[in-house]
Amino acid sequence: MKEFDNLATALQVGVRRANPDRLPLLKEWTCGSPEKACLVDLGVLDLMRRAGMTPRDDLAPVDGAPPETRRYALASVEPLLEALDLEAVQAILEWAEEAAGKELLAAPAVLVRLLELPPKTRTALLPVFGERAHWLADLMGIRLRPPEPAEPATWEDLGWRERAERIQAAEKSPENLPLFEAAATEKRKEVREEAFRALAQIPGSSVATTILNLAKGRLSVVRKLLSKELKVSPPTPEELPPQMPRTAAFGTLGPNALALYDLVRHTPPSFWEQETGLQPGDLIALAEKSDYAEALISGWLRAIPHNFVEPRWSDALLLARVDVNRPQFRETLCQHASEAAFEEAVLGRRFHPDAVFAYAMARGKRLSPAVSELLVDFIKQRHSISKAWPAYHLDLSAIRFVSEPWPDESESTRQHLFRVLELRLRLHRSL
Amino acid sequence: MSQWTTERVLALAPDASSLSSARELSSEAKWPSSGTQNHALWGEAKGSGAKPYQTAVDLREPAFKCSCPSRKFPCKHALGLMIRYAKGEIMAASPPGWVTEWLEKRDEKSTKQETKSDAPKTEIDVEAAAKRSNKRWENILAGLEECEAFLADAAGQGLLATQSARSWDHMAARMVDAQSPGIARRLRQIGLTVGVGPDWGRTVAGQMGNLSLLMEGARRVESLNEDARVDLRVALGIPQKKDDVELAPVADVWDVLGQVIEQEDRITTCRSWLLGRGTGRWAMHLAFSVAGRPFDIRLLPGTAFVAELAFFPSAWPLRAHLEDAISEPFSPRIGATWDASLDRLSHALAAQPWIEQFPVHLTAARLGTDGHAWWVVDQNGQSGKLRGPLPWPVLALSGNAPAEVIGEWDGSSLRLMAAWGPWGFVSL
Numbered sequence: 001m002k003e004f005d006n007l008a009t010a011l012q013v014g015v016r017r018a019n020p021d022r023l024p025l026l027k028e029w030t031c032g033s034p035e036k037a038c039l040v041d042l043g044v045l046d047l048m049r050r051a052g053m054t055p056r057d058d059l060a061p062v063d064g065a066p067p068e069t070r071r072y073a074l075a076s077v078e079p080l081l082e083a084l085d086l087e088a089v090q091a092i093l094e095w096a097e098e099a100a101g102k103e104l105l106a107a108p109a110v111l112v113r114l115l116e117l118p119p120k121t122r123t124a125l126l127p128v129f130g131e132r133a134h135w136l137a138d139l140m141g142i143r144l145r146p147p148e149p150a151e152p153a154t155w156e157d158l159g160w161r162e163r164a165e166r167i168q169a170a171e172k173s174p175e176n177l178p179l180f181e182a183a184a185t186e187k188r189k190e191v192r193e194e195a196f197r198a199l200a201q202i203p204g205s206s207v208a209t210t211i212l213n214l215a216k217g218r219l220s221v222v223r224k225l226l227s228k229e230l231k232v233s234p235p236t237p238e239e240l241p242p243q244m245p246r247t248a249a250f251g252t253l254g255p256n257a258l259a260l261y262d263l264v265r266h267t268p269p270s271f272w273e274q275e276t277g278l279q280p281g282d283l284i285a286l287a288e289k290s291d292y293a294e295a296l297i298s299g300w301l302r303a304i305p306h307n308f309v310e311p312r313w314s315d316a317l318l319l320a321r322v323d324v325n326r327p328q329f330r331e332t333l334c335q336h337a338s339e340a341a342f343e344e345a346v347l348g349r350r351f352h353p354d355a356v357f358a359y360a361m362a363r364g365k366r367l368s369p370a371v372s373e374l375l376v377d378f379i380k381q382r383h384s385i386s387k388a389w390p391a392y393h394l395d396l397s398a399i400r401f402v403s404e405p406w407p408d409e410s411e412s413t414r415q416h417l418f419r420v421l422e423l424r425l426r427l428h429r430s431l
Numbered sequence: 432m433s434q435w436t437t438e439r440v441l442a443l444a445p446d447a448s449s450l451s452s453a454r455e456l457s458s459e460a461k462w463p464s465s466g467t468q469n470h471a472l473w474g475e476a477k478g479s480g481a482k483p484y485q486t487a488v489d490l491r492e493p494a495f496k497c498s499c500p501s502r503k504f505p506c507k508h509a510l511g512l513m514i515r516y517a518k519g520e521i522m523a524a525s526p527p528g529w530v531t532e533w534l535e536k537r538d539e540k541s542t543k544q545e546t547k548s549d550a551p552k553t554e555i556d557v558e559a560a561a562k563r564s565n566k567r568w569e570n571i572l573a574g575l576e577e578c579e580a581f582l583a584d585a586a587g588q589g590l591l592a593t594q595s596a597r598s599w600d601h602m603a604a605r606m607v608d609a610q611s612p613g614i615a616r617r618l619r620q621i622g623l624t625v626g627v628g629p630d631w632g633r634t635v636a637g638q639m640g641n642l643s644l645l646m647e648g649a650r651r652v653e654s655l656n657e658d659a660r661v662d663l664r665v666a667l668g669i670p671q672k673k674d675d676v677e678l679a680p681v682a683d684v685w686d687v688l689g690q691v692i693e694q695e696d697r698i699t700t701c702r703s704w705l706l707g708r709g710t711g712r713w714a715m716h717l718a719f720s721v722a723g724r725p726f727d728i729r730l731l732p733g734t735a736f737v738a739e740l741a742f743f744p745s746a747w748p749l750r751a752h753l754e755d756a757i758s759e760p761f762s763p764r765i766g767a768t769w770d771a772s773l774d775r776l777s778h779a780l781a782a783q784p785w786i787e788q789f790p791v792h793l794t795a796a797r798l799g800t801d802g803h804a805w806w807v808v809d810q811n812g813q814s815g816k817l818r819g820p821l822p823w824p825v826l827a828l829s830g831n832a833p834a835e836v837i838g839e840w841d842g843s844s845l846r847l848m849a850a851w852g853p854w855g856f857v858s859l
Contacts, residue, residue: 008636014589035583040647042640047784049637050842051777055769055813059806061797065830078437085451108854111827136827139800405460411477415460422458 004045066131073104076430090392095427100127160188167194172201193245230286234260257295264299280316315341372398391420440513443725456511466524473530574609613668658746666785676741683707686735686763689837689848703730714751733856735759747783766794769813788839795833819846
């Protein structure tokens, strides 16, 4: 409507500024001032515009969602909506893992809310997102997959930090030997040290050979009539390869013990088994009694899992009560120890309950029924423990321990545990 | 079988945090005691204090009572208790003293109210009411003079030169004083639109024009017929009362197709759109709430009931009053096309030019986008622009297969309210 547009323009710039004779006013009305006439005419024209509105006919609907190849987990809609209302993200992730294992997809009724979760959570939910979820995400302008990584920069373009990171991330295999050997001659110390650590982990490399030659004969078992003893011959600091990263100070260790510590942390732990003919547990027990207990045990704790992933050694160190003297290593050990060793350590009450929580958290795995029972017992006794997370790590069977009321001071914690476990159980049963 | 479902209960939640807390409280462990009998539901919830909170619900309305200090209504305890009831977790029992006492008081109060409303109005009442009405009309006309001068000034100087949202709000406040909340609301809307969006000039021109036309109509009210006069008074903001409804109610199965809840200041308005299955007649149920009081639960979109609706007088009657209703499965008539819907709108506007929202129900509709906005495309390929909430839930559930959609048309765009199809019903 041209008249309407002209009057609307006059209204914006000011009717008084417009030439009254040129205003396209309707002649049916006599409204006094031109301002009033303009406004009433706009009302009439707007009414005519609304009454005579015609729909647009040049727009096509967006293509429909492609068909799915997997089934939807329709029974999970209700508990998932509840989990979303409660912001129980961990329960949703647990459900997603289980649903993906059963080849099920998140149902359309929950897609929008799942897609609106933070990007990290969305990425974890990718296995339960089917064709419709991807189609919808595109429409919503949500990127489900992380962007393709850019072409890696060349070695020369990298700064020293990136170089050290790249060496740390590179696979420790003979194919990468040239890279590590070149980096071992770098100007920057941090890069050289990373390269040394990498080379020490590749059997047959010049560094690994040097270390093994140096380690040879350092530990030996002396058999006595009723017992065994570990004989330790530490290297002197001067004997260590000059390029080896050195520790300036560690506890109360003297220069030779410190050199032994550096040597042990760069030596594959299995080497010591071959040297002594002892299993890790026995070797650790003997080492604990030796004069160099601190250097050896701490060296192994540093070697595992930082340099050499050897689960047998993780288990043995975890079960050797290392938490008593060297608590700083417990968390990493717990992460790498086997389920059986972790359970044995926890059930043997070798850890402080607070530490058990920290470890369970660090492991990020669902706890076994036995450990769950123990933890629930801890929580019941120590009601001040943060109630936020244990409920998501406990085995679902633990619900039976939180179904009955607890003493008043721990009752609210029990209710929270019950609520989350019950929700997780419903999510589990919905699949 | 109880009419209460978890979904219905959650619809009563005054906000998202209440919803989440209610879910937390819907576990058996939180309720050391609970029971139900007839329309009464009660329980004791463990709280942070030594004494449990006593929560009771009268399921008829519903009405709530809780001894917790929350100002929300209904509180999380009442909602949690109702979720448990909806799940069938609450056993029949004899109500304790504090519940019977509360219910008796409620019954007493309602009997008193009924007696009061049944009593014939005295002559003095009628006379006083007429006097009040005349006084109000005088106030409105005086206010309109002032408003007209304000609009003329704005038009004369130009919107670009002088107008700010504050001045519109100020004028709106004056119109509230002049007992014309309808004009005040329109003024506030204009204030919020000036300078906002690419096409604000045309929108504001339409809004100001519509307002001027309304004021012009008020001045010429004597020349209008009775229905047009009523419509004009409603547009000015003079409320209609329950007693004003027409005497012949319309009996039908009414499907609740959609609902829009809007908040303005402390008042929440709920418009529920109903479609008569046999008559094909549209009805709009309008309800207001303060302090988060829940709306009528029978009007949940995607449900239906048999009822006699009493329509308020109008040249194009839409607003209706609901009394008793009996639940029915939701099974609405099929919708129309854009052409047919807009044709119906033009007839409606010819009779009642102050209609602000008009129901548009389309069949076999799909959604499309022009890159800026979403549009509803009907089976003939004709489309109307969407406003309001984005249609993601509809797309998620339908996969953009043809669906029935319902929205409120404001003259230029559609506020999508709900959609349904073989995949279910979704309310936005």
